[in-house]
Amino acid sequence: MTNTNELLDAMRSETLALEGGAPVITHEFPRYNSLGKEEQDAVQKVMESGVLSQFLGCWHDDFYGGSKVQAFEAQCADYFGVKHAITVNSWTSGLIAAVGALDIEPGDEIIVTPWTMCASATAILHWNAIPVFADIDPQTFNLDPESVRRNISEKTRAIIAIADEFNLKIISDTAQAPAAKYKGKWAGTLGDIGGYSLNYHKHIHTGEGGVVVTNDDALAERVRLIRNHAEAVLPDREAMPINNMLGYNFRLGEIECAIGIEQLKKLNGLVESRRALAERLAEGICKLPGLSVPYVADGNTHVYYVFPLLVDPDITGVSQYQNLHLLPMYQQKTAYGSSGFPWSADFTRQDISYEKGICPVAEDMNDRTYLGFGMCTYDLTESDVDLIIQAFHKVWAHKVEMSR
Numbered sequence: 001m002t003n004t005n006e007l008l009d010a011m012r013s014e015t016l017a018l019e020g021g022a023p024v025i026t027h028e029f030p031r032y033n034s035l036g037k038e039e040q041d042a043v044q045k046v047m048e049s050g051v052l053s054q055f056l057g058c059w060h061d062d063f064y065g066g067s068k069v070q071a072f073e074a075q076c077a078d079y080f081g082v083k084h085a086i087t088v089n090s091w092t093s094g095l096i097a098a099v100g101a102l103d104i105e106p107g108d109e110i111i112v113t114p115w116t117m118c119a120s121a122t123a124i125l126h127w128n129a130i131p132v133f134a135d136i137d138p139q140t141f142n143l144d145p146e147s148v149r150r151n152i153s154e155k156t157r158a159i160i161a162i163a164d165e166f167n168l169k170i171i172s173d174t175a176q177a178p179a180a181k182y183k184g185k186w187a188g189t190l191g192d193i194g195g196y197s198l199n200y201h202k203h204i205h206t207g208e209g210g211v212v213v214t215n216d217d218a219l220a221e222r223v224r225l226i227r228n229h230a231e232a233v234l235p236d237r238e239a240m241p242i243n244n245m246l247g248y249n250f251r252l253g254e255i256e257c258a259i260g261i262e263q264l265k266k267l268n269g270l271v272e273s274r275r276a277l278a279e280r281l282a283e284g285i286c287k288l289p290g291l292s293v294p295y296v297a298d299g300n301t302h303v304y305y306v307f308p309l310l311v312d313p314d315i316t317g318v319s320q321y322q323n324l325h326l327l328p329m330y331q332q333k334t335a336y337g338s339s340g341f342p343w344s345a346d347f348t349r350q351d352i353s354y355e356k357g358i359c360p361v362a363e364d365m366n367d368r369t370y371l372g373f374g375m376c377t378y379d380l381t382e383s384d385v386d387l388i389i390q391a392f393h394k395v396w397a398h399k400v401e402m403s404r
């Protein structure tokens with residue numbers, strides 16, 4: 001690969017595609033597709049069996065699902081090295097069940113990042129608990145422990161960092177990070193409950209779906225109950241705390257789990273190939289001024305669901321990533337009806353703020369500096385990545401010079 005300055009020099013004489021020049025990238029990248037013959041065959045077998053879901057919502061062996069559900073769960077537990085893996089029909093459902101499984105009361109607070117997908121926070125509201133947004137670290141984009149600390153109140157029950165010190169629970173929304181590691185352990189398995197999304201956009205998928213992981217027997221059982229109409233089976237259960245056993249139908253079917261079994265076998269390879277492409281891209285553009293490539297802290301691995309960049313706002317426009325606290329539902333407090341419930345309720349602390357300014361790092365990234373693109377959107381080759389590198393240099397050769 002050519003070095004940054006040579007490539008910038010070569011690109012200087014070319015006209016930007018925006019201004020009528022020839023584009024660097026002339027073909028459409030093919031869609032990322034993790035499915036193959038293995039999944040087709042597995043689906044075919046389930047179809048032939050005639051049993052597309054075997055769950056029963058009453059107390060019976062099938063309360064825990066059919067053979068593919070149970071086999072996929074056993075394989076996930078084995079892969080992630082946890083006692084329990086529980087499939088759900090989406091990771092949004094998984095998050096709702098995880099929050100419900102904790103021993104929380106309406107008005108209790110859970111600290112969450114605004115730099116995530118909306119379900120991380122709405123899962124809290126489903127139980128009439130209150131999301132409290134803490135700011136993020138500008139390098140890792142993870143929750144900033146100092147900001148978490150400042151947001152802990154007497155009502156806080158769960159968070160994602162420094163939890164031990166305060167005897168709080170941790171739920172990790174590792175939806176986008178299956179097979180990422182922290183000091184040799186899988187992301188998602190370090191807290192009390194974690195999990196992964198199996199929706200169509202993620203590294204591996206079952207169309208829709210999710211997996212909850214935990215080492216805690218009681219939490220696992222409470223998640224399984226919420227997954228499958230808990231209220232109907234509680235009369236037959238003894239010695240179970242029965243608060244928050246508002247049952248849902250969060251069950252995943254046999255077809256999805258048969259696909260999941262095949263997808264899980266491919267996870268390492270798919271993540272490795274994303275990582276290799278992302279590292280090639282990072283190396284190709286890391287010397288461009290005013291651009292920060294993904295930071296990987298010591299002891300961590302990155303699985304590059306997204307390739308996140310920070311860009312000097314003078315150089316180029318940025319694509320935004322929502323800040324959850326700024327969404328209309330939080331600004332207007334309209335989660336349930338129009339009276340401001342649950343924020344307006346007696347059980348809620350009355351000074352919960354979602355004002356712009358509470359998370360300055362996340363807000364600034366969203367407004368000015370963040371540029372991310374999905375590594376699981378297209379099936380990129382090394383030469384595609386090299387074209388993307390060239391395109392960056394072309395934009396930089398023009399924009400940086402113009403802005404200086």
Ligand SMILES: *Cc1c(COP(=O)(O)O)cnc(C)c1O
Nearest residue numbers: 090091092117119175176197199
């Ligand atoms: C995808 C995703 C979710 C939701 O997962 P679904 O399976 O689509 O419900 C939640 N949190 C994060 C961070 C995600 O990326």
